[in-house]
Amino acid sequence: MPKLVSGFSKLNKEQKIEWLSNYFLKDNVNASDILRLYWNSDKKLQQLHDDFIENTVSNYYMPFGIAPNFIINNKHYTIPMAIEESSVVAAASLVAKFWSDKGGFKAEVINTVKVGQVHFMYEGDKAVIEKYFSEKKSDLISITDKITENMRKRGGGILDIELRDKTKDLEHYYQLHVTFETKDSMGANFINSCLEAMAQEFKNDDVKIVMSILSNYVPECLVRAEVSCKVDQLHPIDGALFAKKMKQAVDIANVDPHRAVTHNKGVMNGIDAVVIATGNDFRAVEAGVHAYAAKSGKYKSLTSCKVENDVFTFSIEIPLALGTVGGLTSTHPLSKLSLEMLSNPSAKELMQIIAVAGLAQNFAALRALTTTGIQEGHMKMHLGNILNQLEATPDEKEKVTKELSGQTVSYSGVADVLKKIRA
Numbered sequence: 285m286p287k288l289v290s291g292f293s294k295l296n297k298e299q300k301i302e303w304l305s306n307y308f309l310k311d312n313v314n315a316s317d318i319l320r321l322y323w324n325s326d327k328k329l330q331q332l333h334d335d336f337i338e339n340t341v342s343n344y345y346m347p348f349g350i351a352p353n354f355i356i357n358n359k360h361y362t363i364p365m366a367i368e369e370s371s372v373v374a375a376a377s378l379v380a381k382f383w384s385d386k387g388g389f390k391a392e393v394i395n396t397v398k399v400g401q402v403h404f405m406y407e408g409d410k411a412v413i414e415k416y417f418s419e420k421k422s423d424l425i426s427i428t429d430k431i432t433e434n435m436r437k438r439g440g441g442i443l444d445i446e447l448r449d450k451t452k453d454l455e456h457y458y459q460l461h462v463t464f465e466t467k468d469s470m471g472a473n474f475i476n477s478c479l480e481a482m483a484q485e486f487k488n489d490d491v492k493i494v495m496s497i498l499s500n501y502v503p504e505c506l507v508r509a510e511v512s513c514k515v516d517q518l519h520p521i522d523g524a525l526f527a528k529k530m531k532q533a534v535d536i537a538n539v540d541p542h543r544a545v546t547h548n549k550g551v552m553n554g555i556d557a558v559v560i561a562t563g564n565d566f567r568a569v570e571a572g573v574h575a576y577a578a579k580s581g582k583y584k585s586l587t588s589c590k591v592e593n594d595v596f597t598f599s600i601e602i603p604l605a606l607g608t609v610g611g612l613t614s615t616h617p618l619s620k621l622s623l624e625m626l627s628n629p630s631a632k633e634l635m636q637i638i639a640v641a642g643l644a645q646n647f648a649a650l651r652a653l654t655t656t657g658i659q660e661g662h663m664k665m666h667l668g669n670i671l672n673q674l675e676a677t678p679d680e681k682e683k684v685t686k687e688l689s690g691q692t693v694s695y696s697g698v699a700d701v702l703k704k705i706r707a
Contacts, residue, residue: 351376355388364622365557375648391636397504402460470607510599529654537585554645563612563619
C-alpha cells in the first residue's frame with residue numbers, strides 16, 4: 285500500500301495516472317490506456333472538463349439521447365436526456381407519441397420561491413431575540429444590497445426573512461428563514477452569499493451562529509404537469525380496465541412505501557436524465573423531490589391518478605429548483621446545446637419540461653407493469669448488452685435473438701446459445 289500522498293493535486297494527469305496505476309490498478313495492464321481513451325482530442329475542451337472538478341484523470345461518458353414528439357402547452361419539444369439505463373429514452377418517446385394526438389401535456393409553474401437559512405443558538409429570553417430581530421431585519425436586507433443588485437434588476441432578490449423558534453426540536457436552536465426569487469438562475473451561490481452576509485450582521489455575544497446555507501427542500505418552488513383523455517382512448521381493447529389498473533397502481537404507491545420508492549425512482553429516471561443533460565444539480569433535485577414525497581409524514585407517490593366522468597387524468601406536482609443561466613448550464617458545451625434544443629427556455633419553462641419528462645416516464649412504467657410486465661422491454665436491451673459483452677457478430681446477434689425469442693434472458697443462457705452457434 286502507498287504512503288499518504290502529499291501534493292497530489294499539483295501533479296499533472298499523466299503523473300496522477302502513473303501513481304494510480306502503480307498502487308491501485310497494477311493488476312490491470314490496460315488501465316492507463318482506458319483512462320487516456322476517454323480524454324477529449326480537443327485540448328481546449330479537455331481542459332474545460334479538467335477544470336470542472338479536482339484531481340481529474342479522465343472523463344466518464346454517459347449516453348446522450350433525445351426523446352422527440354413531446355407537446356407541452358401546445359408547443360413541440362425534443363427533450364435531451366443523459367442516462368445510462370436501458371429503455372428510459374425509448375419509453376419517454378413512446379409516451380410522448382401516445383399523448384401527442386390527445387392534447388399533449390399541460391404544465392404550469394405554481395411558485396418559484398427558494399429557501400436559505402441561518403442556523404444559530406440563543407440561550408436568552410425569547411422576547412429579547414424577537415425584539416432584536418425586529419430591529420435588525422431592515423439591516424439584514426440592506427447589508428446584502430451589493431450582492432442582490434443585479435438579481436433585483438432581473439426581478440428577483442430577497443422576498444422575506446422570518447425568525448423561527450426551533451427550541452421544541454432542539455434546545456436553544458433558532459433560525460433565520462429567508463425566502464428568495466432567483467429568476468433564471470438556480471441561485472445557490474447567490475443565496476449562500478446573502479446568508480453569510482446576514483449571519484455576520486446578526487451575530488452578537490448572545491447569538492452564536494452555527495452555519496448559513498441554502499436548503500434543497502423547496503416545497504414552494506412547485507410545478508404541476510398532467511395529461512388527460514377519455515377513458516376509451518387509453519387502450520384499444522379495454523380502456524376502462526386499463527384506467528382502473530393505472531389508478532390502482534398509484535393507490536398502492538400511496539399506501540406502501542416499498543412500492544412508492546420504486547414508483548418514484550421511475551419518475552426520477554425521466555427527471556434526472558433531463559436535469560443532467562441541461563447541466564443542473566440532480567442530487568439537489570433528488571433530495572428535494574424525495575423530501576416532498578414524504579411531506580405528509582409517510583413516503584408516497586409523486587404522481588396522482590383519477591377517473592371522473594369517464595375522463596382519465598394522470599398528473600404530477602413536484603418541487604424543482606432549476607437554472608438556465610450560470611454554472612454548468614453556461615460552460616458545458618452539451619448543456620448549452622441541450623438548452624438550445626429546448627429553444628433556450630426560462631427556468632420556469634424548464635421546470636415544466638422536466639416535470640413532464642418525469643410524468644411521462646412514470647406513465648410508461650405503470651403501463652408496462654399493469655399490462656405486459658416491465659421485463660419485456662428490459663430484456664431486449666439486456667440481451668443486446670450481453671451480446672456486446674460476448675463480442676457477437678451481427679449475424680450471431682440475429683440468430684441468438686431468434687433462438688431466445690419469448691424466453692427469459694440470462695448471461696449463461698445467451699453464452700450457451702452463442703457457443704452452440706459458433707460450434
